[in-house]
Amino acid sequence: MLLSALLTGLVLGGTYALIAMGLTLQYGVARIMNLAYGDFMIAAAFGAFVLFTSLGINPLLGMIAVIPAGFALSYAIYGVMLQPLARRAKHSGRLEVDSILATFGLLFVIQGVALVIFGANFVSYSYLAIPINILGTTLAANRVLALVLALALGAGLYYALTHTRWGTAIRAVAVSPQAAPLVGIDVDRVSRFAFALGGALAASGGVVVSMYLTFSATAGVVFTMKALVVVIMGGVGNLLGALAAGLILGIVETLVATYIDTGLTLAATYLIFLAILVFRPSGLFGRRPS
Amino acid sequence: MLEVTNLSLHYAQHLALEKVHLSLNQGETVVVLGANGAGKSSMLNVLAGRIAPDKGTEVSFLGSRLVGRKPHEFPEMGIALVPEGRGIFGDLTVAENLSLGAYVKHARAGEAERLGMVYELFPRLAERRSQIARTMSGGEQQMIAIGRALMSQPKLLMLDEPSLGLAPVLVLELFNALEKIKRTGVSLLLVEQNVKVSLNIADRGYLLEGGRVVGVNTAEALKQDPAVQQAFLGLPGAKSILPANDF
Numbered sequence: 001m002l003l004s005a006l007l008t009g010l011v012l013g014g015t016y017a018l019i020a021m022g023l024t025l026q027y028g029v030a031r032i033m034n035l036a037y038g039d040f041m042i043a044a045a046f047g048a049f050v051l052f053t054s055l056g057i058n059p060l061l062g063m064i065a066v067i068p069a070g071f072a073l074s075y076a077i078y079g080v081m082l083q084p085l086a087r088r089a090k091h092s093g094r095l096e097v098d099s100i101l102a103t104f105g106l107l108f109v110i111q112g113v114a115l116v117i118f119g120a121n122f123v124s125y126s127y128l129a130i131p132i133n134i135l136g137t138t139l140a141a142n143r144v145l146a147l148v149l150a151l152a153l154g155a156g157l158y159y160a161l162t163h164t165r166w167g168t169a170i171r172a173v174a175v176s177p178q179a180a181p182l183v184g185i186d187v188d189r190v191s192r193f194a195f196a197l198g199g200a201l202a203a204s205g206g207v208v209v210s211m212y213l214t215f216s217a218t219a220g221v222v223f224t225m226k227a228l229v230v231v232i233m234g235g236v237g238n239l240l241g242a243l244a245a246g247l248i249l250g251i252v253e254t255l256v257a258t259y260i261d262t263g264l265t266l267a268a269t270y271l272i273f274l275a276i277l278v279f280r281p282s283g284l285f286g287r288r289p290s
Numbered sequence: 291m292l293e294v295t296n297l298s299l300h301y302a303q304h305l306a307l308e309k310v311h312l313s314l315n316q317g318e319t320v321v322v323l324g325a326n327g328a329g330k331s332s333m334l335n336v337l338a339g340r341i342a343p344d345k346g347t348e349v350s351f352l353g354s355r356l357v358g359r360k361p362h363e364f365p366e367m368g369i370a371l372v373p374e375g376r377g378i379f380g381d382l383t384v385a386e387n388l389s390l391g392a393y394v395k396h397a398r399a400g401e402a403e404r405l406g407m408v409y410e411l412f413p414r415l416a417e418r419r420s421q422i423a424r425t426m427s428g429g430e431q432q433m434i435a436i437g438r439a440l441m442s443q444p445k446l447l448m449l450d451e452p453s454l455g456l457a458p459v460l461v462l463e464l465f466n467a468l469e470k471i472k473r474t475g476v477s478l479l480l481v482e483q484n485v486k487v488s489l490n491i492a493d494r495g496y497l498l499e500g501g502r503v504v505g506v507n508t509a510e511a512l513k514q515d516p517a518v519q520q521a522f523l524g525l526p527g528a529k530s531i532l533p534a535n536d537f
Contacts, residue, residue: 168386169393172379179377181340183442184365184394 004137005258006251011143013250014150015208019223020230020242021154022201028174028237029194031092032082032099036106037202038223043110044070044206045215046118052125059127059207060145067203074199077106078192086191092177107220114217124214142211149208153201158239170194174237229273235283245284291316291477292337292351292446298344299332299501306332307343307501314446319478321488321509323518324498330481331374333498334450337479338371339364351446366394368445372452376435380424384415387423387434391441401441408437411467429460433467440471447471448479453487465491489513 019041026034034040044066051062081102089095128142161167173180173190180187209215209223230249234241249269256268276284297310307329314320324330335341337349339361349356351367364371371377379387388408392401409416412433418426423434432452439447452468453461465487472478472491482488489495495512497505505517512518 165389165393168382168390171382171386172390175379175381176377179373179379181361182338182365182371182373182377183390183438184362185390186360186362 001258003135004139005254007134007137007139008143009251009254010247011139011147011212011250012254013247014147014154015205015246016226016230016250017243017246018150018154018208019202019205019227020234020246021157021239022198022205023224023227024198024231024234024237024239024242025170025194025201026198027231029170030078030082030191030198031086031095031177032078032103032191032195033096034195034198035100035103035224036110036220037103037198037227038225039107039110039114039220040070040074040199040202041206041209041223042215042217042220043114044203045210046114046123046206046217047203048207048210049123049125052127059211063204063207066207067200070203070206071196071200074202075192075196077199078195081106082195083188083192086188107224111217111220118217120217122214122216125210127211140212146208146211149204153204154239154243157197157201158243161239170197171237226269229269233273233276233284235285238283238285241283241285292479293349294337295348297333297336297347297349299329299336299341299347300344305501307336310498310501310503312496312503314477314479316445317475317477318494319472319480319492321480321482321492321495322498323482323485323488323495323512325483328498329501330498331450332501334371334373334448334479334481337448338369338373340371340373365442365444366396368396368443370439370442370444370447372432372435372439372447372449374450374454376431378423378431378434378438380422382423383420384423384426384434385419387438388415388419388441391438392443394442397441397443400443404441404443408440411440411470412437428455429457429464432456432464436467436471440476444476446477446479448481450481451483452480453482453484461487485518 023034023037026032026037047066047069048059048062051057051065052059082099085098085102086095089098128140128145130141131138132141132144134144161171169185170190170193172183172185173187173194177187180190226249230242230245233245233249234243249272252268252272253265257265292314294310294312297307297312299307310333322330322333332341336343336347337356339356339359343357347357351369354367379390388405392398392404414430415433415437418430423431426434436449436452452464456464461484468478469491480488480492489509489512492509494506494508496503497518505515507515
């Protein structure tokens, strides 16, 4: 039972890690606190759902369409809605408040559209719901696939950000937006790109989630909150931190649900969150401000 | 190569720079001397595009107008700034900082060669290439900042008080490195409070006081100039112009 709980926890944690990486890119680099993040995910989940149920396209292939769409849409949203805020903001605190308000509105727009098209019911589809045996425990193949996808995407992104010059430039903007222009980095452009990349990750997270969870038009908020908790646990802008914190959170939630009470998972999440805020405000792996 | 005319700058009501004229020829090293608050840093920040000057200011570099350009365009044009406080990427490694120096397109070719040159100039950086920049000493961080600027293959390198906060021994080491950089043909524009060492490597100097240029001369002449002596060298009360100890 423990092993099965751990594996289920890893699957959930992998998804958390994936979506938290996207949010940490948007928040850590573009300095946009995106409250519509989870709704963006759900929109992608619906995208995968429609592709699968009405066109028979499996979610893996669906990703090829949904992820670039997530990138393009985020890129457009940043340009139309958020860039003006970023340009007029004199300091990052101001941009934070403005972006929270703006994306709070966006949340209701995305949710409203989803409600109109799909209604308020929970939906799901059955893809690769074949039991497979891992180390003596049975797990649905779609969950294993979800974990593999989350880890592969996360690792790919991490590699790109640490081993390419444009990846290093993105991290440079996260570390010091004031210093970035000194080496010729256009902070505006990099921010927009990072926001769009975060949107692409949200979209991939949405597709992954749709493979093994039921979801509804109003389920986005939960994912925004979870991603936010993971980002703060891992330290804002810290990708490895997001990865580790996501896995930890997934495992803790599943253990609590298995051994204590399903109703307490959210409570456990916020207990961890609170403990981190009180004792390590810059995150598990974050540096204390000097 | 650099021609500054009528450079004025206001911060709200406060006048930071007033009608400054300055020119710098290819390969020349020019130092701008002045006390705290004379407007030295403001001037470099305008020249690097980080602050917009007042209307009427004209700055041209190799024939192109600079005023109104965005700060990230300056490195592309061959102007590199090592700002006060160094402006390095503290959470990245030494090697990553240097590699970002070659972010501008024209610096990509010959990057490996230039990296070798920087490591030769500052062997400390070669030893510590995978160390996180912020964990290094003030002098080493200054080396990173200068090395990173050199990686962009600048035609003009501007340095804002590079000796600030360094121990005297390190200051000498730093200026030795600047001397070597100068010999590679890079033009240098240096803002300093440390008059003695900076006049030693400079060809010409400007005296800045209260946002105005109050004197221009060759470095040799400035060394002998009683006004400079009075203002900066060894008068009582002039203690504050000496470099502070390394903290």
